[in-house]
Amino acid sequence: MNVESLIDDVIDREGGYSNHAADRGGATCWGVSEAVARADGYSGEMRALPRTRAVAIYRRLYWTAPGFDRVATRAPTIAAELFDTGVNMGVAVAAAFLQRALNALNRGALHYPDLALDGRVGVGTLAALDxxxxxxxxxxxxxxxxxxxxxxxxxxxxxxxxxxxxEAFLYGWLANRIGA
Structure with missing residues (x-):
């Protein structure tokens, strides 16, 4: 597992340009929303977002910045799941899922202390994962x-x-994101 293959998988799943009426995220290209592209400094038409730009955005904002790269050195499948969830739901949601799961699995703080649900993969979250x-x-x-x-x-x-x-998206979300 490497980040390049994870990014390729997301781009393959998301496809090119989309602007579904029911999608609150609005226009996307390669799965990158217009809001994210604009925040990253992209000013062109969303239909024309270069794939290389999308790859750079995924690597920086959805892999390195949230610390999922640090999770990958410990638990590659967990990092891959966090990356995919982060792309689809936001990196803070993905990190909070990790913290919630670790808290629920720590047997009453027997093996490590409960984590604050701050949605960030920091030293405490990594220590709990370890x-x-x-x-x-x-x-x-x-x-x-x-x-x-x-x-x-x-x-x-x-x-x-x-x-x-x-509901227009639920079947696809479950089919392509859970257990995929």
């Missing part, structure tokens, strides 16, 4: 991945329940 993996071993990464996907799936269903227009 302690969890040390205690649970290889199988722990698999269980943690299941917990992250359960949180993600629940959020998708809740989004569709709260906003019926999101």
């Amino acid at each position: 302690a969890f993996l040390a205690h649970r071993g290889v199988g722990g990464e698999t269980v943690l991945l299941k917990a992250l996907e359960a949180l993600q799936g629940e959020r998708y269903v809740a989004l569709a329940e709260r906003r019926p227009a999101n």
